[in-house]
Amino acid sequence: MSILVFIQQENGKINRLSLEAITGAQQLGAKLNQPVTACVFDENSANELKSYKLDKIVCINDSQLVEYNPITFANVMEQIISNENSTLIIAGHTYEARDWIPRLSARLDLPFVSDCTGFKTDPNFVVIRSIYQGKISSDVSIENNNGFISFQSGSFRADEIQVGSCEVIQVSVDLSQSTDLVRPGEKFQEATGAVDLSRAKIIVSVGRGIGKEENLPIAEELAKSLNAEIGASRPVVDYGWLPHERQVGSSGQTVIPKMYLALGISGAVQHQVGMKGSDCIVAINKDPNAPIFEIADYGIVEDLFEIVPKLTEKLNAR
Amino acid sequence: MKIVVLVKQVFDKDSNINVSGDGVLTNREDLTLSTNESDAYALEEALQIKEKNGGEVIVVSVGNDSVLTVIKDGLAKGADRGLHVKIDNEESLDALDLAKLIHASIKDENIDMVLSGLQSDDKGNGQTGILLAELMNLSHASLVMGTEIQDDNSIRVKRELEGGWFQWTDLSLPTSLTIQSGINKPRYSSLRGIMMMKKKPIDVKSAEDLGFTALQKSKVMKMYIPEKTKETVYIEGSVNEIVDQLMDKFANEIKIF
Ligand SMILES: Cc1cc2nc3c(=O)[nH]c(=O)nc-3n(C[C@H](O)[C@H](O)[C@H](O)COP(=O)(O)OP(=O)(O)OC[C@H]3O[C@@H](n4cnc5c(N)ncnc54)[C@H](O)[C@@H]3O)c2cc1C
Ligand SMILES: Nc1ncnc2c1ncn2[C@@H]1O[C@H](COP(=O)(O)O)[C@@H](O)[C@H]1O
Numbered sequence: 127m128s129i130l131v132f133i134q135q136e137n138g139k140i141n142r143l144s145l146e147a148i149t150g151a152q153q154l155g156a157k158l159n160q161p162v163t164a165c166v167f168d169e170n171s172a173n174e175l176k177s178y179k180l181d182k183i184v185c186i187n188d189s190q191l192v193e194y195n196p197i198t199f200a201n202v203m204e205q206i207i208s209n210e211n212s213t214l215i216i217a218g219h220t221y222e223a224r225d226w227i228p229r230l231s232a233r234l235d236l237p238f239v240s241d242c243t244g245f246k247t248d249p250n251f252v253v254i255r256s257i258y259q260g261k262i263s264s265d266v267s268i269e270n271n272n273g274f275i276s277f278q279s280g281s282f283r284a285d286e287i288q289v290g291s292c293e294v295i296q297v298s299v300d301l302s303q304s305t306d307l308v309r310p311g312e313k314f315q316e317a318t319g320a321v322d323l324s325r326a327k328i329i330v331s332v333g334r335g336i337g338k339e340e341n342l343p344i345a346e347e348l349a350k351s352l353n354a355e356i357g358a359s360r361p362v363v364d365y366g367w368l369p370h371e372r373q374v375g376s377s378g379q380t381v382i383p384k385m386y387l388a389l390g391i392s393g394a395v396q397h398q399v400g401m402k403g404s405d406c407i408v409a410i411n412k413d414p415n416a417p418i419f420e421i422a423d424y425g426i427v428e429d430l431f432e433i434v435p436k437l438t439e440k441l442n443a444r
Numbered sequence: 445m446k447i448v449v450l451v452k453q454v455f456d457k458d459s460n461i462n463v464s465g466d467g468v469l470t471n472r473e474d475l476t477l478s479t480n481e482s483d484a485y486a487l488e489e490a491l492q493i494k495e496k497n498g499g500e501v502i503v504v505s506v507g508n509d510s511v512l513t514v515i516k517d518g519l520a521k522g523a524d525r526g527l528h529v530k531i532d533n534e535e536s537l538d539a540l541d542l543a544k545l546i547h548a549s550i551k552d553e554n555i556d557m558v559l560s561g562l563q564s565d566d567k568g569n570g571q572t573g574i575l576l577a578e579l580m581n582l583s584h585a586s587l588v589m590g591t592e593i594q595d596d597n598s599i600r601v602k603r604e605l606e607g608g609w610f611q612w613t614d615l616s617l618p619t620s621l622t623i624q625s626g627i628n629k630p631r632y633s634s635l636r637g638i639m640m641m642k643k644k645p646i647d648v649k650s651a652e653d654l655g656f657t658a659l660q661k662s663k664v665m666k667m668y669i670p671e672k673t674k675e676t677v678y679i680e681g682s683v684n685e686i687v688d689q690l691m692d693k694f695a696n697e698i699k700i701f
Pocket of ligand 1: 259332333334335336358359360361362373374375376377378379389390391392393394395396397400410411412413416428429430431457458562563
């Protein structure tokens with residue numbers, strides 16, 4: 127039995143979530159008394175792992191693994207898991223991990239508990255994950271401790287990785303079975319607009335709680351009186367109420383203003399990753415259990431339509 | 445193109461969900477139900493593909509009788525037929541169980557495409573469409589933000605990556621796509637659509653009929669309200685008092701003036 131931690135890298139640079147996953151895997155290995163093996167598809171990254179406390183580093187160098195392909199990745203990992211006799215396979219919850227792990231989960235008939243935020247071992251081993259859009263936490267058990275786990279960004283700290291020394295073992299795998307069912311092409315960025323929210327000092331950010339497009343001026347007036355930029359959560363952009371360049375979050379911009387004023391935003395993790403570095407977070411939300419209050423410095427549990435116009439009025443009278 | 449769309453019924457996003465000490469939802473009856481957000485976009489994409497290329501759209505939902513609402517809504521918007529996979533305890537199924545159940549219910553259809561939402565708003569596993577791809581030996585793409593049928597055997601999709609990046613990917617058909625919100629503008633059902641819906645067939649297959657048993661290889665043992673990590677200062681009082689306090693914080697603590 128062993129724990130296998132999958133290390134994602136791009137151009138030789140290890141993904142931050144993979145480093146965090148190593149910390150998680152080390153802590154879990156210590157608790158469950160199991161060795162930890164790291165697996166990576168790049169030599170430089172493998173060498174970087176040498177200085178960490180690991181029991182084994184498996185490196186697969188193959189030109190077919192330079193570009194991500196879910197089918198190829200699943201095929202390789204199937205062989206590694208079998209060779210290493212790994213029972214728990216751990217990865218950071220990246221866009222790649224969430225794309226290839228389910229394929230292998232189905233193939234090996236082993237559960238994949240995705241997007242976890244931690245684990246407990248007392249009395250039994252369970253992983254912790256958020257459900258109902260972050261409103262509820264759950265403890266999830268895995269049959270025979272045999273399956274896949276991905277950890278959400280920030281679940282463990284990369285600077286808490288235990289150091290040590292470990293050798294790299296080069297392994298070759300059979301990729302002759304790989305098909306071309308999936309043919310990834312060019313990566314590109316869409317032309318971005320003129321708004322650079324990352325430099326904004328104050329951001330008034332609008333969520334679905336604004337209700338409808340016609341209500342946007344309420345937030346825009348407040349932004350004007352605060353000299354602030356307008357930001358938005360994804361649904362507001364999806365509905366076409368504000369342009370994509372205003373979107374804050376994992377698929378939008380990352381911002382670090384002096385003050386982030388969240389109006390009717392629930393605070394889903396994909397939104398949080400884009401704004402939790404703000405100096406000060408003020409949240410107005412009528413739901414006292416909204417996850418945004420877990421990261422807000424100041425919270426106002428009220429109807430935004432009551433508070434915001436009054437606030438604008440006071441600011442303008444100043 | 446024969447397209448299956450997976451549509452899930454979930455509690456409304458604004459629901460105040462409560463759990464008791466032993467981790468069961470306590471206020472289920474008070475909560476309103478709606479269609480899972482990304483599934484509405486998946487349905488719209490399926491309808492648009494059908495309108496351009498011809499074919500059939502089948503709406504599939506797994507759950508108790510209440511999910512008939514989301515199936516009927518799909519039919520009213522233009523889907524051709526529905527499939528209700530009937531099971532009472534959908535909530536206790538893990539992703540693998542659910543995918544196997546869906547697989548059992550559609551495996552005899554000769555499908556070109558399965559479209560699903562990228563993530564359910566309640567369980568948030570983000571896996572169902574991909575698990576199904578492997579079980580049915582289909583190609584797959586997740587986080588899809590655009591589709592273009594190339595020919596009878598292939599489709600090009602635009603995938604969303606992190607931090608504003610995208611990627612074109614070509615896929616062999618049949619395929620399973622998990623759709624990201626914002627890919628299109630979902631339509632409303634018309635009065636005519638609602639009238640037509642009443643004539644459209646809805647098949648029912650129960651989990652028992654399909655010979656399905658849940659293995660629950662992963663299992664929710666407990667649910668609870670998350671612990672807070674940050675000390676939030678709550679500003680309370682009448683609207684005027686709140687606004688005055690906020691003005692004071694702006695000036696003296698956050699120092700933005
Ligand atoms: C892969 C992926 C990437 C994503 N990327 C992003 C991203 O980049 N950015 C992003 O924001 N999201 C992103 N999301 C979506 C994210 O998961 C959430 O769905 C989204 O952030 C929710 O937006 P919201 O808070 O505005 O809406 P909701 O979650 O619906 O919250 C609305 C809130 O408004 C409150 N409210 C309603 N009426 C009022 C009122 N009158 N007064 C006060 N409060 C009120 C409600 O209590 C509720 O908390 C992504 C999701 C996935 C799966
Ligand atoms: N009970 C269900 N009935 C129909 N479709 C479902 C069901 N559960 C999940 N799905 C589909 O699978 C997608 C991903 O769900 P999940 O893997 O739970 O995040 C959803 O957006 C739906 O399209």
